[in-house]
Amino acid sequence: MKASTELKPRLYSCIKELHLPALLRSYSDAAGRAQKESLSYEAFLLEVLEREVESSWNNRIERLLRESRLPEGKTRETFDWKRLPPGLMQQSKVLLEGLFVERRENLVCFGNPGSGKTHLLCAIARAQVEKGRAVYYSPATLLVQELLIAKRELRLAKVLKRFSKYPVLVLDDIGYVQQDRDEMEVLFTLLAKRYERGSVLITSNLPFSKWNQIFKDPMTTAAAVDRLVHHSVIMELNLPSYRMEAAKKRSETKSGSVIRNK
Ligand code: ADP
Ligand code: MG
Numbered sequence: 320m321k322a323s324t325e326l327k328p329r330l331y332s333c334i335k336e337l338h339l340p341a342l343l344r345s346y347s348d349a350a351g352r353a354q355k356e357s358l359s360y361e362a363f364l365l366e367v368l369e370r371e372v373e374s375s376w377n378n379r380i381e382r383l384l385r386e387s388r389l390p391e392g393k394t395r396e397t398f399d400w401k402r403l404p405p406g407l408m409q410q411s412k413v414l415l416e417g418l419f420v421e422r423r424e425n426l427v428c429f430g431n432p433g434s435g436k437t438h439l440l441c442a443i444a445r446a447q448v449e450k451g452r453a454v455y456y457s458p459a460t461l462l463v464q465e466l467l468i469a470k471r472e473l474r475l476a477k478v479l480k481r482f483s484k485y486p487v488l489v490l491d492d493i494g495y496v497q498q499d500r501d502e503m504e505v506l507f508t509l510l511a512k513r514y515e516r517g518s519v520l521i522t523s524n525l526p527f528s529k530w531n532q533i534f535k536d537p538m539t540t541a542a543a544v545d546r547l548v549h550h551s552v553i554m555e556l557n558l559p560s561y562r563m564e565a566a567k568k569r570s571e572t573k574s575g576s577v578i579r580n581k
Pocket of ligand 2: 438492
């Protein structure tokens, strides 16, 4: 008994020193149970270590999710997969698995506003976070502004390096970027830097044929598109707007209830 009271503070300080918070919380109960159930030393050690591993993994995913800035709620669980044509649904399910990230392939998702581009790519990106990968999401306009400011402050190289640590970078709504020359240049630099180094996930309302509206001159447009499509999966969401459909359904139910109330 005396030995165990002496052991406790030493054990406590070792666990603290090694930063094992879940083990610190669980070992005392687990030790009591192990004694009662006559578990082997190995079985006890395995139990407490597995708890520590699980808790540290969960903390890591939570941190990655916070850092990703992915919009909340746009997950695979909330996405209505039946809205996609069967081929695209199949393709998306494969993308959720994330082999494309290992291959450093890009995803470019085209479609009209409201067709679900952002939700779909965010769901795919979030699935990568759940596998422990670092992801960064940004509306393209915001990212371009951030790069421009960095360029003006002579920090562009540093900021680009920071982005290069994310194996998955989501640029949402690239078509909406209203570029002047400087904006176009930083965007091009970003894409060129990431070429074959990490995946870029892009949504756009503009087909490639209209990307000269983004990159202004034909040479830069061709160079940007060429790099993007070299290793990429192109997805076309030619679907009616989800928002419009939802609004229509709402108004139908409303008018339905008006009729019933008559
Ligand atoms: P886009 O980026 O193509 O303009 P969004 O992804 O922003 O479209 O979708 C518009 C809204 O409709 C969002 O609130 C989104 O969550 C929802 N939405 C779109 N497609 C689906 C879907 N298949 N299942 C569930 N919600 C969807
Ligand atoms: Mg969108």
